[in-house]
Amino acid sequence: MLELKLLRSFVLLAEELHFGRAAERLHIVQPALTQQIQSLERQIGTPLLNRARGRISLTDAGALVLAEARKTLEQAARTEAIGRLAGRGEVGKLEVGFVGSAGVGALMPAVLRDFRRSHPAVELHLVEMAVGPQLAAIAAGTLDVGFVRLPPLSLPPGVTVLPLRPDSLVAALPAGHPLAALDAIPVAALAAEPMVLHHRAGAAELRSLIDDLCGRHGFTPQVVQSVPQISLTVRLVAAGLGLSLLPGSIAWLAVEGVVYRPLADADIQYTLALAHRPQDPAPAVRAFIALAEKAAEI
Structure with a gap:
């Protein structure tokens, strides 16, 4: 497999058509650049440069390789950028469950609005589900978080709930x-x-x-x-x-x-809460939980 370093060196050399200037841009010495280009030519199996009378030019194969090398480097840069964004929770997908009463209340829509503003590239997938199936799906990893009502009839292992707002x-x-x-x-x-x-x-x-x-x-x-x-x-x-x-x-x-x-004489509370996996490392999940906590304080 071709190294990205060799492709970058070849692209710069193709732009300069001068070993000295290309080596300077790469911050390496000229013999090192020469070795890289020779290594690339050996791996591909054909000359990429015409070297005559102190001047260099691209061979037909070199021109084709140059076009593909640029595409490869651009894709590598995109992959690296997406990886960094995903590591910060700024791209990806978040599976959010909710009970019907949360969907018509004010808090859940406010959290979704704030998350959309702060993480516009994260896709939110909303699924209305009863509390029990939500908790099971969170435990299984098919849901990331869920707006539920407390007290739940049971809480599966590996799932915790964050009380957000008391209700009656x-x-x-x-x-x-x-x-x-x-x-x-x-x-x-x-x-x-x-x-x-x-x-x-x-x-x-x-x-x-x-x-x-x-x-x-x-x-x-x-x-x-x-x-x-x-x-x-x-x-x-x-x-x-x-x-x-x-x-x-x-x-x-x-x-x-x-x-x-x-009700004049009802002493029960039906608290809105956010269910999640407490050890979930996903940055987007942690950001969503933080926004829910903030909204609950308002």
């Missing part, structure tokens, strides 16, 4: 519902109400919290519809199918005909 459950009601007149709704007042909730497969942690909360107030929620997405949940509430219990950050998603009210 709120009731989402049709605007004309009698309970909408209250400033805060007692949990027990929901006992007889039809409810639209996330199905367990898509939000096991949220459903577990809701079932536990309702159980502590003496009833099982009357679920008339289980849905996979929070945005659909809110629209079904607007359509009058029932009430819902959702993370408080959902109030950022304004939907006509829906009002949000805090």
